[in-house]
Amino acid sequence: MKKVFPIKGAVQNYAWGGKEFIPKLMGVQNSDDQPFAEIWLGAHQRGPAMLRMDGKDISLKDFLEKNPNVLGEKVIKQFGKTLPYLFKVLDVNQMLSIQTHPTKEAAVKGYYSEEKTGIPITAFDRNYKDDNHKPEVMVALTEFWLLHGFKSLEAIEEVLKSVPEFKMLLEYYQRILQKEVDNKLFHFYKNLMEMSQKMVDEILQPLAERLSLDFVVGKISKSSPDYWAALAFRDNMLEGGHFDRGIFSIYIFNLVCLQRGEGIFQDAGIPHAYLEGVNMELMANSDNVFRGGLTVKHVDVKELLEHMVFEQVTPNILTGTEIERGVKVYKTSAPDFELTRILLKDFQAYNCTEAKSPETLIVMQGEVIVQSGKEEFRLERGGAFFASSGSEYTLVSDGTSEVFKAAVP
Ligand SMILES: [Zn+2]
Incomplete structure (x- = not known):
């Protein structure tokens, strides 16, 4: 069946979603003021x-089960009788959890x-929802803010110096820098993640108080981590005042701002x-996420530390490779998917x-x-x-x- 089919x-409706972009895009009323976080095209x-x-109307899942031949031989051989990718539109109004995803090998094992x-x-504390990895590529549709990978060792020292409430953390960090340890980032981050809640509260309480004052008077710019910390203080207070x-x-982590049309790739680890903005996101068909805070969902520090890559990252902003006039491919190393903008x-x-x-x-501007x-x-x-694979x-x-x-590339 070498054909094309309209889909919806x-x-x-995750709580962090915006209330306008997606309803407008889909041409639906949002009269009860629901958050529309994502559209899943998969x-x-x-x-x-x-x-x-x-x-x-038939669900794409049922359709593929009944007509696996539309996937094409190559995809079936490599990924089985299923769509290897999940394609999404995201409207991020409130920041999402800090997270990382496993490699394919680790996902199978876990x-x-x-x-x-x-x-x-479906258990709250279940880590692995499937046996797949979940690399992700995304392209910004508006100015898009995110955290991506560890800053350099020097940049971390600089930022800790800039926050008076982190004086104790800075001293600890500088001691690690001087030590002969294999992976300084790992030691520092592990300590932060395993610190007693009492100490976390003692460090963050005065920061929250100072930032909320500044934030209220609009003194902080989005290019400062203080801005996002102030937002997190406002939105993510844990129960019990912690x-x-x-x-x-x-x-x-690196604070990155993508302009419309710019993309970034998040590989395993x-x-x-x-943090904020609208994007197109394409990922492997998986739901395996390890979280490290800023969420009410399950946080598993041990798993997070095990699967995180403790390396300094210079964010690689993708602008797309033009393969013909007006057609750009955002190339990544993922075998599961390829994102193109036409x-x-x-x-x-x-x-x-x-x-x-x-x-x-999916049409994001104009009519086709x-x-x-x-x-x-x-x-x-x-x-x-x-x-379908093979269609014209x-x-x-x-x-x-x-x-x-x-x-699929
Ligand atoms: Zn992710």
């Missing part, structure tokens, strides 16, 4: 997209060992947290003569006419479709349109 994504069981076929112990897959040690991470101007067409893998496309064989349909902004299709726009495509 599944909305996830076959994941927690929110499969709906596919339109012969005038009826998943089957948890299966053996009998922890239900402070969240995830706040330390805001200072020791890279600590990260999304810009169409003035009746310019995008021709796909044979999809090399199962593809998912999709032609495939005898079929033709119009997609407005927010409209999406699934193209053409996209035409009469104005300026922006389309994002997920595929």
